[in-house]
Amino acid sequence: MNSSFSSNCNVLSKELLYGDLVLIEQRNEASNNVEAEVLGKSEGFKSLDYCKIDGRMDRLTGVTISDVHRVSRKAEESANRRFQAASWLQNIVGYLDISDEPSEEELRLFLRNGLILCNLMNRIHPGAIPKIVENPLALSPRDGAHFVYQYFENVRNFLVAVEELKLPSFEASDLEQSSLVAGSMKKVVDCILALKSYFEWKESGAMGLWKYRSTSKYGPKASPKVFVGLSSNVKHQSEKSWNFPDLYSSINSDTSDCDCKLECKGDDLNDDMSTRNDKTQIKEINQSSIHSENCGLSLSDSNSTWIHQTGQKFLEALQKADSHSFPNLVRTLLDGRRFEELPVLVEFILKNATDEFEHRLILQGEQLKKLRIASKELLRREDKLVSRSKALEALAMGSGEEMKLNTAHLQLVKIEKAEIEKEKKRNEESVEKLLKDRDEQQLEVEKLKNDLEYSIREAKETKHELEFHRKLELESKMKIKELILELEVSVKNGQEIQATMATELRNLKQENTKFQDRIFLHIPAFKNIRAILDAIRQDVLNMKLGRQEEMEALQSKLERLTGAAAGYYQMQAENRALYNEVEELKGKIRVYCRVRPFQSATQGIVDFIGENGDILIRNPFKQERDGQKLFNFNKVYPASASQEEIFLNSRQLIRSVLDGFNVCIFAYGQTGSGKTYTMTGPCNTSKEDWGINYRSLKDLFQTSYSRKDVIHYEVGVQMIEIYNEHIRDLLVTDGTKKNLEIRNNSQHNGLHVPDANLVTVKSTEDVLELIKVGQKNRTVSATALNEHSSRSHSVLTVHIQGTDLVSRSILRSCLHLVDLAGSERVDKSEATGERLKEAQHINKSLSSLGDVIAALAQKRAHIPYRNSKLTQLLQDSLGGQARTIMFVHISQDSESYGETLSTLKFGERVASVELGAACSNKESWEVRELREQVFASYQNSSSSIS
Ligand SMILES: Nc1ncnc2c1ncn2[C@@H]1O[C@H](COP(=O)(O)OP(=O)(O)OP(=O)(O)O)[C@@H](O)[C@H]1O
Known part of the structure; x- marks a missing residue:
């Protein structure tokens, strides 16, 4: 406590007001002002702050009322977490002689010898700390330093195990701090709650994504779908040896189903836990070799390169994208890709998108839960405040001085109540908003799932078509090869024939030249003969025409005669027959x-x-x-x-x-x-x-x-x-x-x-x-x-x-x-x-x-x-x-x-x-x-x- 405060200062019970917050006030006799000191043991108040109150509690010098609220809220959150950690320790390690709502100091003293922490670690990971110093006093009762060493041994073993699990850790000295150092137990509490979360995740079969604040892990069964979106059958190498170093340093997948192998080296990992997981995922994509035969889907070399180059960007963009910008993102990614690559890429994108949205839903659910708990707490506090105000009013009935003070307190309480109500309203609104968001996102996820199923179906059909086309292409290639061979043979033959023809043509040309020379000699004689021939031909033609006309005339005469003769013969025959009949008659x-x-x-x-x-x-x-x-x-x-x-x-x-x-x-x-x-x-x-x-x-x-x-x-x-x-x-x-x-x-x-x-x-x-x-x-x-x-x-x-x-x-x-x-x-x-x-x-x-x-x-x-x-x-x-x-x-x-x-x-x-x-x-x-x-x-x- 600050020495500037007189002994008659009025210390209000920290439990009475703001949990870990201590408000000390004193009347300054000289100025007749009420002076107050706000002692914050939570974050934001590392040292004592001194403030003067000029007669009004809402005009604190240096510290605003909202600071007080913030500190108060943080202190309360911190206390809740501490209570939660203590309660879980009791559950896991067995009955501990500790109150349900221990103070920081109480918890520190309780954990200081490291025994409970070591037991806790062994309960989570049996054999993680093989040697626990159960009773340090028995080893050397007079050697205080040795005691400290023995305590330190337990705590150090515990911290090493925590380090191996890559969980949030703390300093051994955090357990040695005096209770006056505010927030010294925060890291310890964080570490215990991280262990709690990990333990629960592990107990539930390590299914799905485990996430503690910024730290997230994948369980062996819920293999990182993001990376193996190309194959949903990938299993991790060893479920038994599932620990965080393994998880972060390498993910070896059992490739028995589809021959996919995903690897990531621990050296390359970023220390930042929040980005490490994402980077590991990207790494896995980069190093994954995808074989098409067993999986039924394939990526060409260029496609694989595409994933190498753009996969990381896609995942980063996906984490930032909201549901509205998602289609644009997908379009940008698919733009310019080849048709046969589309089914695989679409499946890849959709699976990642589904996982991302599911993850977001889980986070929102958690947030919602927290908000509900907070609003319940606010209600509880409101009730408390009402009862306090009633008590203060009763006190106000006492002495005048006290009444003044109480009135001031009452006002402060009322203001605080109004603030709380506002905050409650805000919380309710954000709960509503979150619920709405969650519904929308669920719808989005449903839609994406449907899209995914449709795309998978289409991808299968496309695959069949592609296979058919590939077969046709192969056949065509074979035929083309055969035809090329035939063509080559024909070309060869043609060339040979051409060569022979050229030779013959040359010979013919020579002969032709000789022949033409001879013809030139005989041309005048030929011309004479032709003229005589033409004259003879004309004579013959004229004669022929004359004969033809005569023949036609003769022909018609003959035809008439033949007709007459035929009729005559027919008549003769008939007459003969009639003659016979007449004879008969x-x-x-x-x-x-x-x-x-x-x-x-x-x-x-x-x-x-x-x-x-x-x-x-x-x-x-x-x-x-x-x-x-x-x-x-x-x-x-x-x-x-x-x-x-x-x-x-x-x-x-x-x-x-x-x-x-x-x-x-x-x-x-x-x-x-x-x-x-x-x-x-x-x-x-x-x-x-x-x-x-x-x-x-x-x-x-x-x-x-x-x-x-x-x-x-x-x-x-x-x-x-x-x-x-x-x-x-x-x-x-x-x-x-x-x-x-x-x-x-x-x-x-x-x-x-x-x-x-x-x-x-x-x-x-x-x-x-x-x-x-x-x-x-x-x-x-x-x-x-x-x-x-x-x-x-x-x-x-x-x-x-x-x-x-x-x-x-x-x-x-x-x-x-x-x-x-x-x-x-x-x-x-x-x-x-x-x-x-x-x-x-x-x-x-x-x-x-x-x-x-x-x-x-x-x-x-x-x-x-x-x-x-x-x-x-x-x-x-x-x-x-x-x-x-x-x-x-x-x-x-x-x-x-x-x-x-x-x-x-x-x-x-x-x-x-x-x-x-x-x-x-x-x-x-x-x-x-x-x-x-x-x-x-x-x-x-x-x-x-x-
Ligand atoms: N040779 C035949 N074969 C089949 N049907 C016949 C034959 N001769 C006569 N008829 C039939 O007998 C019926 C009487 O014949 P039709 O009228 O020729 O006799 P008709 O001697 O001329 O009689 P009418 O003196 O009364 O005129 C007719 O329905 C005719 O078709």
Whole structure:
């Protein structure tokens, strides 16, 4: 205590006010001022300070009130740390006879002999201090110096062990200091708390980063990820021998997993503990050799150099960087790096960044904890102050002097309280801020982790791609090598060839020169020869042209002659065939019999059809032999015969119309037996089903075309029907049904029904159209026996006029294609009314036909042609010099046996009719001219008579 203070100074209990702070005040009698001395034993008050208080406590001379607060706070912190150290010592070493809150002096005395410290060290590191002097007094009780030495021995051993651990240490003399030297125990307390922290870290398995104030270490399991960010599998060499010298001087990594080795030499380490660790990390980066094969990721040499050069800068910058400037930092680092290096570098950066942010979070957590403890302490102190102020107020009730003093104290306390409240508020604010920061940083860390995972995935994909590209590159290189080799060979060959060619070219040039010399000699002679040759060539050319024209003229003549000859030969052949047929016919009507397919599934009545025209019919109502009847015709067609087959047999006869013969084809038979089918074909007919009408006209057009160079043909068509004994034109387009007259064939144009339309046709298509019109106009009705029964006889007449192009003679002929109405048994056809009338007319005209045929067959003198329109119309064909074919149609159904029998009998009768020998209606042009003159004079005379 300072001697300037009088003995009656009022010393306030240090515990009462500010812990280690001692405030001594004294009233100066002379100045009547209160003088005070502030004794600070903590930092900042190394010696006694003297201050005068001019009546007011907040105007202390030399020492401000905030100094007092600062010192007070430090003293309190220091006391707390001391209590903490003492409490931990008790826990580790066992019960010690020391108070819970010892003063510095108390603690110093307690630790002075070094025994407790040595035991502590051995507890942390068993065997660290092998020899401990347990009882120094026993060795030499009278030798005080020896005691000191023995104490010093223990303390020195302890300090050596601390040094080895590179922990904050103190001087042995710190334990010898008097209690009046403020803060002498601070270093001792620091050392014990550092040991505590290290011990706890070690006890927890040395996981993660251990940090005591500025000193930090890495545990063996939490290997320095920063350095091995390139491989997370690195392990330290020896977990057992894990101590601080080892930690700082070298970190040997077990490279069994990825062959990474990290080393750092202790000599290079900076003494400053705070920077040493970072430098060690950088060193490890610098000295690390990274092998790619086992780790799966690789760094090229240049990349490794990049890490050497920029790794340190990056880590330093990273420690300074906040979360906002981090992306810029990363961009700067990656700028200009090669693509294949990016995955590894990104992983490196992200891992370091994650560690750094985690570290920051831990620090903030610790800070937060401390702040919480501080605010709790402030609350506690506030309570204390309140109670003190209450006590002071009670005292103020005592004496006046005391009251004054107490009032001053009270004021001081109030001011202090206000300060404390402010500080508390500040603390709360900083706690809030820290919490906010921590949340933000946690979010940042989460984001970085996600980024890291994404980058790792991308890095793997990129790696696969790179491998694939590398493979391709290798293959390409191989191919290029092969090609280069081939090219070299080719170049070599080319050079050889070039050399040979050059030699040959030289030789050729020499020869060429010689040859040209010779040519120059002969050029004038050559020119003469060329002129002669040109003249000859021109002559030959002219001759050739003349010959060519002659040849072309001859050719066309020849072609015409060949065509004419061909037509002539064809006609000759046809005529020959016709001649044979005519011979065969000998003027008789040809009769073909066609059997219709079954109409109903009854038993048939046709037993046999022979090739020679025989047909055997069986009476279904009689015994086999008795009921059979044999008929013979020119040909019999079974039900299976096709339309084509039917036509082919008649074709030659039909063609003879082009030679001037009249031809007539009848279709006869009972109703529904297939007459229309044979002549026209079925409804909606296709080409295969075409009947004789279409086929005949098509054939006539084809034949006339083949003869076009010999004869010019004109073809006209008439189509009429005989319905109920009236003749109607079927080629009317206006629907009129005018009855027409039959004229005799003496008419000029030879037409039997001159008033019927005669339509000129030039092609089969024209005929098809016409026949369609005719079919539409024909009277057809449904009867019990035929759904589309023809109720009239239809006659399609094709008129032919041919002019012989050579002889100018003319031929006229006609082809009658007659589809007769079907005979029917009225009782069977159940016809009544109009149908009955039609049936009667049909039957009547057919019986007239039968009569004519019978008369012709019997060669009677009178043939009753005029009995019906039908016989009248066909007079020429039946009795004249026409070629006639009659198709008799029969049904093979047993129900039609009667009709079939009468049809066959009729056919047989027709077959027996002998016609006059057919003759062609050809007349020479002289005859024709003569006839035309006669006809003209006849007409003139008749007109003059009228
Ligand atoms: N040979 C055949 N093959 C297949 N079907 C046939 C044959 N002959 C006739 N028909 C069919 O029988 C039915 C009657 O034939 P179609 O009309 O030709 O007889 P029709 O003798 O002309 O009768 P109508 O005298 O009553 O006019 C038709 O449906 C026809 O298609």
